[in-house]
Amino acid sequence: MSAEIYESAIETIVHGDVDKAIEVATRGLGEGIDPIDLINNGFIPGINKVGDLFGSGRLFLPELVMSANAMERVTELINESLPSDQEQTHGRLVIATVEGDVHDIGKTIVVSLLKANGFEVNDLGRDVSVERLIEEADKFDANIIGTSALLTTTMGAQKQLEEELKAADLKDRFKTMVGGAPVTQRWAKRIGADAFAEDAIEAVKKAKALLEIA
Numbered sequence: 520m521s522a523e524i525y526e527s528a529i530e531t532i533v534h535g536d537v538d539k540a541i542e543v544a545t546r547g548l549g550e551g552i553d554p555i556d557l558i559n560n561g562f563i564p565g566i567n568k569v570g571d572l573f574g575s576g577r578l579f580l581p582e583l584v585m586s587a588n589a590m591e592r593v594t595e596l597i598n599e600s601l602p603s604d605q606e607q608t609h610g611r612l613v614i615a616t617v618e619g620d621v622h623d624i625g626k627t628i629v630v631s632l633l634k635a636n637g638f639e640v641n642d643l644g645r646d647v648s649v650e651r652l653i654e655e656a657d658k659f660d661a662n663i664i665g666t667s668a669l670l671t672t673t674m675g676a677q678k679q680l681e682e683e684l685k686a687a688d689l690k691d692r693f694k695t696m697v698g699g700a701p702v703t704q705r706w707a708k709r710i711g712a713d714a715f716a717e718d719a720i721e722a723v724k725k726a727k728a729l730l731e732i733a
């Protein structure tokens with residue numbers, strides 16, 4: 520049953536069909552599929568397929584934009600259905616997509632799951648400078664600064680953040696967490712970030728581990 524929903528989800532995103540994507544998401548949730556399973560097994564493979572088709576020149580920018588629109592709407596809908604943890608005791612994060620980068624679908628999923636697990640999150644959005652991230656982390660008294668980068672050309676901002684935190688003697692005050700499709704554990708280690716997460720579920724686990732929350 521759920522396999523059929525996942526297949527339809529992939530198809531609606533590949534076709535950039537907003538209405539059908541919402542219909543499938545609503546049906547999946549109505550049938551009791553876990554919201555995270557629905558996004559991880561259906562819609563994310565769909566947008567990844569779009570990325571592959573775009574990367575290999577079999578799909579063009581206007582189609583990519585339509586698929587992204589469908590993905591954004593579905594993510595919003597699914598995020599709203601996440602059950603929330605009422606205890607706000609798991610620490611505070613400032614998070615953003617780095618400067619020059621407008622990809623925010625994955626970051627928004629991470630934010631929703633963190634909130635659902637009791638974290639207080641200040642989401643600064645996308646295309647955010649390192650200076651602003653540090654400024655807002657200070658104002659928000661964050662424990663963790665999280666950054667998302669989807670372009671190989673914007674990943675450098677995550678390194679810049681580490682360098683600026685070190686230069687300002689703030690590495691002890693803020694932990695850092697990095698993510699985004701081209702980002703790896705190896706990259707995190709290389710630049711000196713405190714944690715890397717492959718997806719939103721792992722992001723919650725890593726954030727808890729950083730703050731030593733069981």
Ligand code: B12
Pocket residue numbers: 563566567569570571573574575580583584587591614619620621622623624625626628629665666667668669670671672696697698699700715716717718719722
């Ligand atoms: C959707 C999309 C877009 C949409 C974005 C809409 C939006 N609101 O986000 C639009 C159409 C705007 C877009 C534009 C562009 N895109 Co684009 N896009 C994609 C696509 C297909 C999917 C990205 C996505 O949403 N994935 C789904 C989410 C759920 O996955 P995710 O982002 O990886 O997030 C997960 C994890 O990484 C992790 N995570 C994410 N963030 C964080 C943060 C933290 C702190 C942690 C711990 C974890 C974490 O958890 C998330 C949930 O599981 C990718 C292909 C791909 N496979 O990545 C290309 C892709 C990233 N885009 C690409 C390109 C080239 C572009 C453009 C330059 C195209 C152009 N010619 O204009 C522009 C760039 C604009 C800019 N300056 O940023 C290339 C990048 C190539 C490269 N080497 O850098 C890709 C790889 C496509 C390709 N194969 O060529 N794009």
